[in-house]
Amino acid sequence: MAATKKSPIRWGMVGGGRGSQIGYIHRSAALRDDTFELVAGAFDIDPERGRAFGVDLGLDEARSYPDYRTMFAEETKRGDGIEAVSIATPNNTHFAICKAALEHGLHVVCEKPLCFTVAEAEELKALAQARGLIVGLTYGYAGHQMIEQARAMVKNGDLGEIRIVNLQFAHGFHSAAVEEQNPSTRWRVDPKFAGPSYVLGDVGTHPLYISEVILPHLKIKRLMCVRQSFVRSRAPLEDNAVTLMEYDNGAIANIWSSAVNAGSMHGQKVRIVGSKASIEWWDERPNQLSYEIQGEPVRILERGMDYLYPEARIDDRIGGGHPEGLFEAWANLYRRFGLAINGNRGLAPEGIEELVFPGIDAGLEGVRWVENCVRSADAGGVWVDYQ
């Protein structure tokens, strides 16, 4: 692994409090390579629970804040205040918190979706650009090393001309109305908190972003989408959706987004079909990439091996054969966020311009895709030009 160590970036968190689904992996990933140092937080919608949690994490009690506004105001008064903040709260709060962070001069790592509308995303992008600040999005699966291998294989022409992109993120955990018991699912099926979609934004945008990493040359020309609420109480939000897409070079794609794929654990798969060969990656076997040349036996490429392209070996921590997982993938992304922020602090190592990470444009594109899918679905599943 390339060395990244400079002075750690002073870092805070909004949300991700005790019992939240995603807070722990943010801390684990950010702290893994000493790129970030957790010095402040407003971890919880309940101020007292948030304060106690921060203290348990080892923070100075005075820097475990009751809410994000107080944290940003107080931290910017300090000489050693936070330089970056991660936002791990329900979707409806992302825009306001991200905007406030940028206005306080903070770099941001924001949970997806970045916000609810393209107009909001463009406002955040303009603000980040004007202030020279980094915004990273946690499309964490994209940090798996075999995604870099897939990107390099496409770039080097191993697949030939790309024809078909077959994507899915279809798990079965919400096949029944689990939200009646589970608060973490309850807000996801309520448009006030989740925004204009459930599974399109919650799961579909993950393989969408992976496809953007592997196939940066493909641009969506038009799409059609249908969405359903198989658990009826979730309407108008969907728990299943199918999207067809055409790219401007004639290639086609489909994305199946679902939380009701009964029996499926995660079901995130990316298959890219070219004129010479295909590749397939599955997030439940993230250390392997299937490479299938027409007329030859299937090859399973393994993470950490010398035969991979150099780009796929940059983040190797332990060598081939040892399974790495989602926590390492997230740590790889946080390391890249750190490199980008360090670049901004004038501490960039060589090669910073080569860095591939989900930034503000990935956030914007995720919001744009959901907006187009919803527009198509709500018009009856018609083709719409991609806007």
Ligand code: NAD
């Ligand atoms: P959750 O309901 O489990 O936890 C939310 C946390 O945020 C809680 O600790 C809550 O107290 C806190 N919170 C809520 N409002 C707050 C506020 N105004 N200020 C401070 N804290 C506040 O939710 P979750 O499942 O952890 O999801 C959080 C976000 O992470 C969502 O946007 C979700 O889409 C995203 N997420 C992303 C991934 C991924 O793979 N990148 C996976 C799961 C969740």
